[in-house]
Amino acid sequence: MPIQACEHVPADLAQPHTPQGCEDCLKTGDTWVHLRLCVHCGHVGCCDSSKNRHATKHARAEGHPVIQSIEPGEHWMWCNAHERQVG
Template identity: 55%
Template sequence: MNQQSICEHLSALTEIRTAQEHVCEECIKTGSMWVHLRTCQTCGKTHCCDSSPNKHATKHFHRSGHPVVASAEPGEQWLWCFVDEQIVGY
């Protein structure tokens, strides 16, 4: 990661957490479907993206304050900071 142009939340990461399972646990609980998955870089939980009906990753951010998620989609390598609305590839 280019440390000069990225926000403090992204530059503070020392390792990237990956999805342990490729499911949204919250969608499973409610019988909902998801479109794409995102893994929280603070706690490691994986939730559905904003294209999904329930937007659990964003809800997790608002509830927990955990600022950064990584795409949990195969072949995608990027991070998103909710606080600074910044994306960066890795």
């Protein structure tokens, strides 16, 4: 399936607050598997494969549907509202 445009993707993508790790896990000394960026505000959270799932928790709590992988070599975005990869 081709990557589709999405009205939830902001025109200006936010920059990461803490690209060195999940903001919430760093506060508690916890670990993560992969990092995701909230393109709306710059929050960096851990992925759904991580035990805390901070990126998804942030998206739901703040109403920010689009995340982007900030793993090296990955450039995809995901819209939680549409449950699909977007661009």
